[in-house]
Amino acid sequence: MRVASLLPSATELVCAVGAKDQLVGVSHECDFPQDLPGLPLLTSTRLGPPRSSAEIHAEVQGLVRDVLSVYSVEEEALREARPDVIITQDLCDVCAVSRADVDQALCALDMEGVTVVNLSPTRLSHVLDDLERVGAALELSGEAAAARAGLEARLEALRAKAAPLPKRRVLTLEWIDPLMVGGTWMPELIECVGGEALIARAGEHAPIIEPSALAALDPAPDVVLVKPCGFPLAKTLQEEGALRELLAPLGWPAVRDQRVYLADGNAYFNRPGPRLVESAELLAACVHPEVFGDPTERFPGEVAVLGLGS
Numbered sequence: 001m002r003v004a005s006l007l008p009s010a011t012e013l014v015c016a017v018g019a020k021d022q023l024v025g026v027s028h029e030c031d032f033p034q035d036l037p038g039l040p041l042l043t044s045t046r047l048g049p050p051r052s053s054a055e056i057h058a059e060v061q062g063l064v065r066d067v068l069s070v071y072s073v074e075e076e077a078l079r080e081a082r083p084d085v086i087i088t089q090d091l092c093d094v095c096a097v098s099r100a101d102v103d104q105a106l107c108a109l110d111m112e113g114v115t116v117v118n119l120s121p122t123r124l125s126h127v128l129d130d131l132e133r134v135g136a137a138l139e140l141s142g143e144a145a146a147a148r149a150g151l152e153a154r155l156e157a158l159r160a161k162a163a164p165l166p167k168r169r170v171l172t173l174e175w176i177d178p179l180m181v182g183g184t185w186m187p188e189l190i191e192c193v194g195g196e197a198l199i200a201r202a203g204e205h206a207p208i209i210e211p212s213a214l215a216a217l218d219p220a221p222d223v224v225l226v227k228p229c230g231f232p233l234a235k236t237l238q239e240e241g242a243l244r245e246l247l248a249p250l251g252w253p254a255v256r257d258q259r260v261y262l263a264d265g266n267a268y269f270n271r272p273g274p275r276l277v278e279s280a281e282l283l284a285a286c287v288h289p290e291v292f293g294d295p296t297e298r299f300p301g302e303v304a305v306l307g308l309g310s
Helices: 008-016 051-064 073-081 099-109 123-136 140-164 188-190 234-236 240-247 275-287
Strands: 003-005 021-027 043-045 071-073 085-089 115-119 167-177 179-181 195-197 221-227 260-263 303-305
Touching: 008 085, 008 115, 008 123, 021 073, 051 234, 071 099, 071 221, 073 085, 085 099, 085 123, 085 221, 099 115, 115 123, 115 275, 123 188, 123 221, 140 188, 140 240, 140 275, 167 275, 188 275, 221 275, 234 303, 260 275, 275 303
Parallel strands: 003 021, 003 085, 085 115, 167 195, 167 221, 221 260
Antiparallel strands: 043 071, 167 179, 260 303
16 A cells, blocks of 8 residues: 655654555655655645744745645655555644645546545544554554554553642743644643643644733743744754743743753654654653653753753
8 A cells, every 4th residue: 555644743653553664755844753765755845944933933924824825735746656545634734735735636636546534633532543543544453553552551651650749830832933832732741741731721722822921820830841843952942042031030930940941842742643652751751850850861852941040
C-alpha cells in the first residue's frame, strides 16, 4: 500500500504502526523520525523565511485576508507518488494543507479511488483514536492497537506517579505575539502530570489573550511553559528578550521560583501524534522536577529555563 502523508503528525502515526517503508511522499515539514528516507515533498508553503512570531502572524493573516491558502499541494509530485492512501487534516488551516486543498488537487489530477484519511483531533483520546484509524486504513490494526496500548501505559504511569503530588497551576503559551494559551489536548496533558491548567479548556482551540490579562490572572501560575507552535527551542530563544519583558514584572510564583520554561514546540506538544506522550513526560519534569527530574538534564537541548527570579 502506497501512503502519502501531508502533515508531520501523520508521518509519525504511520511510522508508529510500522508502515514507514510504505510512505511514498511526505509534507515539506515532516522531519521525524530522523531516519526518514529522502521522499518526495508533496506540499509547500507560501510563508517566507522564519522570523519573529509577530511577523509570522501578520503574514498568515495577510494570506487569509487575501483568501489564499498558507500551504499548497504539489500536484505533479502527488501524481508521480501514485498513493493508495492520503492522510491529511482539517484541524488547522495554518498548520498544514487543508482537506479542501487535497480534494481540489485530487479532482484536478483526476485521481479516483484514493482513500483519504482525514484527521481532526482536539483531545488526547482523539490522537490515540487516529493512531488506530491510520492503522485500519493501512490494514495494520493489530500493530496500531499494540502501539496505542504502549502509549496509554506510559500516560497511566505518569498519572500514578503524579497523583499524590501537590497540584500546581500551569500556564502554557502556544504563541508569543499575539499571546495564545495552549488549548486542545494541553489541559489534559497538564492534568495527567499533576497540574491544573489555567485559562484554556480541554478540547477547545487556543484562546488569544491580551498581555494585560496576565497581570490580572488569579490564581497565578506556579509553572509557565512557552512552546510556540512550529518553533524549535533555538527559535524561541531568539524571542527571550520579549518574553523577559513580558513576564519579569509579574509577581507570579513561577517567576519567583524560576519555573518559566521554554521548550521545543516543533517536536513536542503541538503535533497530535505519538510524541504527545513524550511531551507529557517533559511536562511532568517541568511541573514536578523534584520527582520527575530536572527537565533540562532529561531533555537537553529541548527545554531551557527563562531565568526571571531574583
